[in-house]
Amino acid sequence: MDITKLLEPQAVKVVGKMTSKKRLFQDLGDIxxxxxxxxxxxxxxxxxxxxxxxxxxxxxxxxxxHARLEGLDRIVGAFVRLEKAMDFDAVDRQPVDLVFALFAPAESGVDHLKALALVSRTMRDPDICAKLRANADAATLHAILAAGPAVKAA
Structure with a gap:
């Protein structure tokens, strides 16, 4: 599984200021x-x-x-880069500016967990996050995410 199977280019967006988590979720729903x-x-x-x-x-x-949805036939994603970070009740209490949402079929089971692990691994990579924060073009952001983390030799 790779991110290009989860994330369509048109599901990547750059947003200026987000006023609330609810408003962010509405944007993700629209995407x-x-x-x-x-x-x-x-x-x-x-x-x-x-x-x-x-x-x-x-x-x-x-x-x-992330969420499970009835009627969905595959796992899909949406990515939003916020130009101004917002409070998100994150575990480290830091504001959030990179949001990768996943939507899975209601009965997706282990595939949902595999997709979440893939996205989590990608978004934990400091180089990827730095590149995402340095770019404001949706096509470039999609390309950065599609490339994924660099494999480090042992």
């Missing part, structure tokens, strides 16, 4: 609707429901909101 034909309302509801279980801000300015 998912436009890129994958998902219901924006169902997507927002699912993200908020998952977030109520515990914040998905994983630290170092990164959030990985």
């Amino acid at each position: 998912a609707a436009a890129a994958y034909g998902l219901s924006a309302n169902d997507t927002v509801d699912a993200l908020q429901e998952r977030e109520s279980l515990g914040p998905t801000g994983v630290g170092h300015g990164v959030a990985l909101p």
Whole structure:
């Protein structure tokens, strides 16, 4: 599995200022609707429901909101780079500016976990995050994510 199977180029967006987590989820829902034909309302509801279980801000300015949705036939993603970081109740209490959301079929099981692990590994790479923060072009951001982390020799 690689990120290009999860993330369509049109599901990558740069956003100026975000006023709240709810507004961010609405933007993610709109992106998912436009890129994958998902219901924006169902997507927002699912993200908020998952977030109520515990914040998905994983630290170092990164959030990985995710949700399972009925009627989805594969795992898909949406990426938002915020020009101004926002409070996200992250584990390290730092504001978030890189958001990679995942949407999985309701019964996706282990595939959902594999996709989440892939995205988490990618977003933990400091070089990738630095490149994402240094670029404001959606196509460039998609290319950076698609390239993934550099494999380090042992």
